[in-house]
Amino acid sequence: MTTAVEQAPAIPRASTGRPSWLAGLTLGRALTHLALLVLVLIWTLPTAGLLISSLRDKDQLAVSGWWTALTTSETQGVTRIGTAEAQVEEGGRYFIRGNVFGTDTNKTVTAFGLSNAAPGAEPAGGSVEMTDGGAITVQADGAFEWASDAPFAHTRGPRIFYVSAIAPRFTIDNYIEVLTASGVGRSFINSFTVTIPATIIPILIAAFAAYALAWMRFPFRGLIVALVVGLLVVPLQMSLIPLLSLYNDIAKLFGATDGKTYLGVWLAHTAFGLPLAIYLLRNYMAGLPREIMESARIDGASHFKIFTTMVLPLSFPALASFSIFQFLWVWNDLLVAMVFLGAQQDKLVLTGKLVSLLGSRGNNWEILTAGAFVTIVVPLIVFFALQRYFVRGLLAGSVK
Amino acid sequence: MDDVLQQLVGAILAIVIALAACVAYFWGTNWLLDRVLSSGSSSGDAMTKRDNLRSSIRPWLFLFPALLFLSVYLIYPVFETVRLSLFDGSGRTFVGFGNYAWALGDPNFQRSVLNNVLWLIIVPSMATGFGLVIAVLADRLWWGNIAKSLVFMPMAISFVGASVIWRFVYDYRGEGDLQIGLLNAIVTGLGFPPQAWITMPFWNSIFLMVILIWIQTGFAMVILSAALRGIPEETLEAARIDGANDFRIFFDIMIPQIWGTIVVVWTTITIVVLKVFDIIFAMTNGQWDTEVLANLMFKWMFVNFDYGRGSAIAVVIMLAVLPIMIWNIRRANAEQGTR
Amino acid sequence: MSHLKLTDVSKDYGHVQVLKHINLDIVSGEFMVFVGPSGSGKSTLLRTIAGLETITGGTLEIDGEVVNHRAPSKRGIAMVFQSYALYPHMNVFDNMAYALKIANESKDEIKRKVEAAAETLQLSKYLKRLPGQLSGGQRQRVAIGRAIVRDPKVFLFDEPLSNLDAALRVATRLQIAKLHQEMSKSTMIYVTHDQVEAMTLADRICVLRDGMLEQVGTPMELYENPQSLFVAGFIGSPKMNFFNGAIAGKYGAETLGVRPEHLEISDREGSWSGKVIHQENLGSDNFIYIDMGGEEPVVVRADGASHYTTGAPISIAPMANKTYRFDKAGKPIKG
Structure with a gap:
């Protein structure tokens, strides 16, 4: 997990030999621990909160912070009792029965009352006189019983207010709902559909170009390298409008209504990933030992042969780095997918879906947290599994 | 379900076809080249000549697909966008610098530029600063690698995902209600009234910047940590023997040696900031004075369908990137010279 | 072929x-x-x-x-x-x-x-x-x-x-x-x-x-x-000693070259005197470094069993017909 950041040769520390320094040093080290701990907490708590919340019961989630997830939370509730029609007669007495929670089971009533002002007037299990006659008893499990000697005649049920305790409960219900009912499941598949080809297609194209730029001699080579470096930072925004027009023109040519196809997105992502791919791979390939290439040349290998039998296998780490970059970038992309794939529900990728959920279900945190976690879980797995290559790629891409 | 299956099959088919096409192209053209200009039968000078001709054609066969993609998807659009920015919304009537003149007078554009400048000042400096601090601290502690891994993690999270994570942190409930957002819980816990962070002008931009800082710090940290480890230890030891304390060593010896890397990190984050779109789009969509250029451009392109004004805004972003681009190219050229 | x-x-x-x-x-x-x-x-x-x-x-x-x-x-x-x-x-x-x-x-x-x-x-x-x-x-x-x-x-x-x-x-x-x-x-x-x-x-x-x-x-x-x-x-190890000035002049050359193995410790007539500054005994051979006033010390190969005290005066002489004479341009003088 932590291979990223391989064992650092620790910064040399002052010798702890002298006693007069000792006090200051231990204090300094304690502060170092503390400072880093605080920073790490700031960086991890938001994500942790999201993950914990997504696994909480949705009623609890809405009323208490995720940091209270392990404690019992209290809420107030109100329910309206049935009208006279709901009464049953048993042995000359009349009853109206029910449960204040409906069917919910993980809550317990701690107290109840008849007015908003005093929802906890009577502890659970006690009974309260009703103005419409009779008395009502509410049990801890939420079951209530309103008993009266005379038949009920009211047409509007009175309200019971109660204080309930919600036991901590973790559930994957949110995920089930998000994946099925909210269409996130479909978007998950869409994201894979976009990402996998868009990650694989550029690799070979970039590798050949990178080899040519690293090891072959031809006119304008320096110019093309400079071009690639320049294109690394060209904002995507520069490409959107002309490409969209181009796609629509081509679509018209084929009689389609718009140019929003998976093929279009794959090609766009391929092209947008190429500058980085060529740059990374060229840097890596240029660092391969020259003598190996020369030896292969003397052995009679053509450039093509050298590329396929020497450079490609030896460049595996760089290819892996780029693949991870491209995968994360495409998976996490919102703009390209929105522009070239559109915002129709059945074509939304996960990022697009999440934005649309933010708009439509902005306060349903059980949906948002679970949806967000579904969105980030794949990159996180890729990241933690292949962190070493990811870091290597970052270093090759920027410190050179 | 059927169309899902169809879609997956389509994706797999696309991978297979694309790979096959690549392989066919590269193998095919090379085979053809060796075939057409074969050196088998001839000898001596003629053979040498053909060998040389082949080796002058081959690089272009290797480069062709990449150059084609780059031309169609990046180079041509740059010119086309510049051209479109000189036309009206429909792209038919030439308006000269009309779109730019409009932009200068447009309050939303002015607001966006102002916000972008704020983002440019705050995000790269904070991300680089935090990254450096964490790198230095983590290198001294036994659990530093775990710490680095955790700080680095947001790099893998999409801007949209990060936006949801932080929107949850910023969540606001009316006064008196129990706060479920971490920030308001802390604020109310300290006895202050809760705030609707996302709708407070000016400060809300800062809260959006926090999201990007949170993501980019890991990047800065990893790069700077590697640079710090690349400092020859002898120089630090020499400074210690010369009597410098930890702070002097840090500022006099370490910082100057990694200065180049700091600049690279800073500019890299600057580029990200200039293009930032997802966070604003997901969090506020430019409301409450949080508009930035990339989001404004998207609105003119996709909501108003005015390609002229959209292009003009894109060109403005491009112009902001241009100095860094030129600097990068110079640096790359200098390196090539030494190789 | x-x-x-x-x-x-x-x-x-x-x-x-x-x-x-x-x-x-x-x-x-x-x-x-x-x-x-x-x-x-x-x-x-x-x-x-x-x-x-x-x-x-x-x-x-x-x-x-x-x-x-x-x-x-x-x-x-x-x-x-x-x-x-x-x-x-x-x-x-x-x-x-x-x-x-x-x-x-x-x-x-x-x-x-x-x-x-x-x-x-x-x-x-x-x-x-x-x-x-x-x-x-x-x-x-x-x-x-x-x-x-x-x-x-x-x-x-x-x-x-x-x-x-x-x-x-x-x-x-x-x-x-x-x-x-x-x-x-x-x-x-x-x-x-x-x-x-x-x-x-x-x-x-x-x-x-x-x-x-x-x-x-x-x-x-x-x-x-x-x-x-x-x-x-370049050829020979340790490298050839070169003498300029009076010593070379005596031989009618701008530069006189003598290999360490072609110098012997001897105080016969015409020998050159100097001071031992260092010796490197390899067992089989003993290389003696002698200061004769030139920029570089003169190296002499002596028998491994020999011993010379640092600072002691010493006299050396080239073996007969084992000297190389060079002119101003660094070319050998024939004959």
């Missing part, structure tokens, strides 16, 4: 001339060593012969055919690199077989050749190993084996021993000498900056300096008959 003929060969990178008008004949079956200090152009010369660098002037002929622009693989050469340049992702067998596979030789033929070469080089046990799992000496042998299997007309060695430790270097040197005897028809060209390697291996040595040929000849010719001050100083 593999006769190499270099005529007026030059090579420049922009304005920097690395090779200047080299004329050289290397005959079939010869072991030729290029020697010179770093930057003398010896490696570049080897690489132009290999075809890894193109020459910018003159002609390069192999067996009478001009091959200036011919691809390296078509020159009938094999090369052993300083870093060995083994293909790290291929095992020993594949490393040696690579060139043969490219030449489309049959599987059986490849197997036979590789196994034969592995046998000669005691590599049979390691054929399935990757280069990373071999010791330095084994890697070196694989590199040589890779050259052998191609049965080339010309072997090129680019400082092949410089990455080995001292003991292994001696052993591998012997192996290369043996290889030369066994493959007597193949021409071998060997680059080194170590004059011991040059003296022990070469049929002929070619001394280069600043991109120019200083002298070509057999090791003994170079030792006994250096054609310049530079060659005199």
Whole structure:
């Protein structure tokens, strides 16, 4: 997990030999621990909160912070009792029965009352006189019983207010709902559909170009390298409008209504990933030992042969780095997918879906947290599994 | 379900076809080249000549697909966008610098530029600063690698995902209600009234910047940590023997040696900031004075369908990137010279 | 048959001339060593012969055919690199077989050749190993084996021993000498900056300096008959002592050169006196460093059993007919 950041040769520390320094040093080290701990907490708590919340019961989630997830939370509730029609007669007495929670089971009533002002007037299990006659008893499990000697005649049920305790409960219900009912499941598949080809297609194209730029001699080579470096930072925004027009023109040519196809997105992502791919791979390939290439040349290998039998296998780490970059970038992309794939529900990728959920279900945190976690879980797995290559790629891409 | 299956099959088919096409192209053209200009039968000078001709054609066969993609998807659009920015919304009537003149007078554009400048000042400096601090601290502690891994993690999270994570942190409930957002819980816990962070002008931009800082710090940290480890230890030891304390060593010896890397990190984050779109789009969509250029451009392109004004805004972003681009190219050229 | 003929060969990178008008004949079956200090152009010369660098002037002929622009693989050469340049992702067998596979030789033929070469080089046990799992000496042998299997007309060695430790270097040197005897028809060209390697291996040595040929000849010719001050100083270890001024004047020369082994401790008439400043006793020989007022101390080889006190005065004299006289231009004075 932590291979990223391989064992650092620790910064040399002052010798702890002298006693007069000792006090200051231990204090300094304690502060170092503390400072880093605080920073790490700031960086991890938001994500942790999201993950914990997504696994909480949705009623609890809405009323208490995720940091209270392990404690019992209290809420107030109100329910309206049935009208006279709901009464049953048993042995000359009349009853109206029910449960204040409906069917919910993980809550317990701690107290109840008849007015908003005093929802906890009577502890659970006690009974309260009703103005419409009779008395009502509410049990801890939420079951209530309103008993009266005379038949009920009211047409509007009175309200019971109660204080309930919600036991901590973790559930994957949110995920089930998000994946099925909210269409996130479909978007998950869409994201894979976009990402996998868009990650694989550029690799070979970039590798050949990178080899040519690293090891072959031809006119304008320096110019093309400079071009690639320049294109690394060209904002995507520069490409959107002309490409969209181009796609629509081509679509018209084929009689389609718009140019929003998976093929279009794959090609766009391929092209947008190429500058980085060529740059990374060229840097890596240029660092391969020259003598190996020369030896292969003397052995009679053509450039093509050298590329396929020497450079490609030896460049595996760089290819892996780029693949991870491209995968994360495409998976996490919102703009390209929105522009070239559109915002129709059945074509939304996960990022697009999440934005649309933010708009439509902005306060349903059980949906948002679970949806967000579904969105980030794949990159996180890729990241933690292949962190070493990811870091290597970052270093090759920027410190050179 | 059927169309899902169809879609997956389509994706797999696309991978297979694309790979096959690549392989066919590269193998095919090379085979053809060796075939057409074969050196088998001839000898001596003629053979040498053909060998040389082949080796002058081959690089272009290797480069062709990449150059084609780059031309169609990046180079041509740059010119086309510049051209479109000189036309009206429909792209038919030439308006000269009309779109730019409009932009200068447009309050939303002015607001966006102002916000972008704020983002440019705050995000790269904070991300680089935090990254450096964490790198230095983590290198001294036994659990530093775990710490680095955790700080680095947001790099893998999409801007949209990060936006949801932080929107949850910023969540606001009316006064008196129990706060479920971490920030308001802390604020109310300290006895202050809760705030609707996302709708407070000016400060809300800062809260959006926090999201990007949170993501980019890991990047800065990893790069700077590697640079710090690349400092020859002898120089630090020499400074210690010369009597410098930890702070002097840090500022006099370490910082100057990694200065180049700091600049690279800073500019890299600057580029990200200039293009930032997802966070604003997901969090506020430019409301409450949080508009930035990339989001404004998207609105003119996709909501108003005015390609002229959209292009003009894109060109403005491009112009902001241009100095860094030129600097990068110079640096790359200098390196090539030494190789 | 593999006769190499270099005529007026030059090579420049922009304005920097690395090779200047080299004329050289290397005959079939010869072991030729290029020697010179770093930057003398010896490696570049080897690489132009290999075809890894193109020459910018003159002609390069192999067996009478001009091959200036011919691809390296078509020159009938094999090369052993300083870093060995083994293909790290291929095992020993594949490393040696690579060139043969490219030449489309049959599987059986490849197997036979590789196994034969592995046998000669005691590599049979390691054929399935990757280069990373071999010791330095084994890697070196694989590199040589890779050259052998191609049965080339010309072997090129680019400082092949410089990455080995001292003991292994001696052993591998012997192996290369043996290889030369066994493959007597193949021409071998060997680059080194170590004059011991040059003296022990070469049929002929070619001394280069600043991109120019200083002298070509057999090791003994170079030792006994250096054609310049530079060659005199370069060949022989420890290097030749040079005397200027009065001492040289007595011999009618601008510079007088005497090898350490040709100086004896003697106070006979005409001897030179100085002070012992240091001695290096190697057991068999004792090298005495003597201050005679010049910039560099004079070195004398004495018997290993001898002992001289630092600071003690000492007298030395050259053996008869073992002095080299050079004129102002650094050229030897005949007679």
